[in-house]
Amino acid sequence: MIKIGILGSTGYAGSELVRLLSSHPYAEIVFLDSRSYENKSYTDIYPHLESKLDKNCSSIDLMDDSHFKNLDLLFCALPHGLSQIAVKQGLKNKVKVIDLSADFRISDIASYEHWYQVEHLAKEEVKLAVYGLCEINREKIKAANLVANPGCYPTSILLALYPLLKESVIKAQGIIADSKSGISGAGRNLSDANLFSQCNENIRAYSLCKHRHIPEIEEQLSLYADTSLALQFTPHLIPMNRGILSTIYADMNKNLSCSEVYDLYSTYYSDEYFVRLLSGGKLPQTKAVSGSNYCDIGFDIDKRTGKIIIVSAIDNLIKGASGQAVQNMNLMFGLGEHTGINQLPMWP
Numbered sequence: 001m002i003k004i005g006i007l008g009s010t011g012y013a014g015s016e017l018v019r020l021l022s023s024h025p026y027a028e029i030v031f032l033d034s035r036s037y038e039n040k041s042y043t044d045i046y047p048h049l050e051s052k053l054d055k056n057c058s059s060i061d062l063m064d065d066s067h068f069k070n071l072d073l074l075f076c077a078l079p080h081g082l083s084q085i086a087v088k089q090g091l092k093n094k095v096k097v098i099d100l101s102a103d104f105r106i107s108d109i110a111s112y113e114h115w116y117q118v119e120h121l122a123k124e125e126v127k128l129a130v131y132g133l134c135e136i137n138r139e140k141i142k143a144a145n146l147v148a149n150p151g152c153y154p155t156s157i158l159l160a161l162y163p164l165l166k167e168s169v170i171k172a173q174g175i176i177a178d179s180k181s182g183i184s185g186a187g188r189n190l191s192d193a194n195l196f197s198q199c200n201e202n203i204r205a206y207s208l209c210k211h212r213h214i215p216e217i218e219e220q221l222s223l224y225a226d227t228s229l230a231l232q233f234t235p236h237l238i239p240m241n242r243g244i245l246s247t248i249y250a251d252m253n254k255n256l257s258c259s260e261v262y263d264l265y266s267t268y269y270s271d272e273y274f275v276r277l278l279s280g281g282k283l284p285q286t287k288a289v290s291g292s293n294y295c296d297i298g299f300d301i302d303k304r305t306g307k308i309i310i311v312s313a314i315d316n317l318i319k320g321a322s323g324q325a326v327q328n329m330n331l332m333f334g335l336g337e338h339t340g341i342n343q344l345p346m347w348p
């Protein structure tokens with residue numbers, strides 16, 4: 001069994017992790033960290049896990065090495081800026097770490113500090129981190145001690161663009177990504193902007209030209225394209241609990257038909273368990289991936305404008321966070337990649 005500690009276990013990402021690990025055949029949860037619910041039964045907070053998990057929360061003092069003694073793996077599901085000391089302590093105690101925050105996703109520390117407006121306290125560890133987009137970095141993840149789990153918007157955009165940039169099918173400059181997210185993407189913390197009465201029957205764009213995922217996405221896309229690039233990214237909040245739909249516009253570099261582009265995508269993804277390529281005019285929708293670790297991708301080419309429009313859908317809390325984190329765990333511990341995360345989507 002893999003002995004696991006979870007920091008930030010009561011947040012939305014943390015609680016989905018707990019749900020998935022509770023039925024994972026090789027996972028044993030050692031501690032469920034929480035500042036706010038110390039000594040409370042986890043199922044008092046999350047009743048859907050009743051009789052599946054009999055454990056109280058504990059507030060973990062990260063400076064106490066004894067917490068790491070019996071651990072194989074630490075998941076950090078804390079808000080960004082708070083994982084750095086935890087990761088340092090985990091690695092020092094020879095525990096593998098998967099961090100769900102943005103703290104280790106960006107290799108350019110100056111860029112991280114600029115976009116996140118915090119000083120990085122674990123700069124050396126950033127060099128050890130592998131960007132945990134499983135379909136693309138699988139071999140590196142298998143050997144990693146520290147995995148930076150990708151952001152939710154980045155996962156939906158990067159998987160959609162990877163084959164096209166690798167094969168220079170599209171121009172690297174001028175890509176536009178327009179994404180919509182359900183409200184759980186904002187986490188469980190109370191905020192005026194996330195009140196039901198302000199989100200329901202409402203759609204709004206936010207963080208125009210300055211969303212914190214921009215440097216993360218650009219860094220990865222630049223690697224695929226082998227040139228630096230700037231992405232136009234606009235996120236929207238929509239009145240749903242979960243789900244991300246990204247619509248991405250790019251200029252074609254080559255005069256290819258839809259079936260040729262489909263074949264190209266297939267060479268990258270036909271063996272990928274969690275990427276579903278849609279054909280025959282079908283397009284992704286959030287409900288068709290809800291509750292699952294799938295990323296659905298569809299596209300069309302507009303011959304009038306010379307653009308390809310790619311649409312991708314994920315569940316922000318699963319492939320966009322906790323499902324991908326478990327996929328990373330499976331890779332790091334030599335398990336079948338879909339162990340514990342092969343739930344089919346819910347419908348309706």
Ligand SMILES: NC(=O)C1=CN([C@@H]2O[C@H](COP(=O)(O)OP(=O)(O)OC[C@H]3O[C@@H](n4cnc5c(N)ncnc54)[C@H](OP(=O)(O)O)[C@@H]3O)[C@@H](O)[C@H]2O)C=CC1
Pocket residue numbers: 007008009010011012013014033034035036037077078079080082100101102150151152184185186187188189316317320321
């Ligand atoms: N929500 C999503 O769709 C996604 C989230 N992520 C990432 O996962 C991480 C967790 O996100 P999410 O679960 O949404 O966030 P939440 O706000 O829902 O949960 C974070 C949890 O961390 C704990 N915590 C510990 N210290 C602090 C602190 N100083 N301030 C606030 N909370 C604290 C809190 O639990 P307690 O008080 O019990 O200790 C809180 O419930 C973030 O880094 C986020 O970026 C990544 C991809 C998608």
Ligand SMILES: CC(=O)N[C@@H](CCC(=O)OP(=O)(O)O)C(=O)O
Pocket residue numbers: 100101102150151152153181182183184185186187213235237
């Ligand atoms: C709807 C909403 O507010 N979404 C969050 C992004 C989700 C998240 O938690 O960020 P990471 O993926 O980097 O961890 C936001 O825009 O900040």
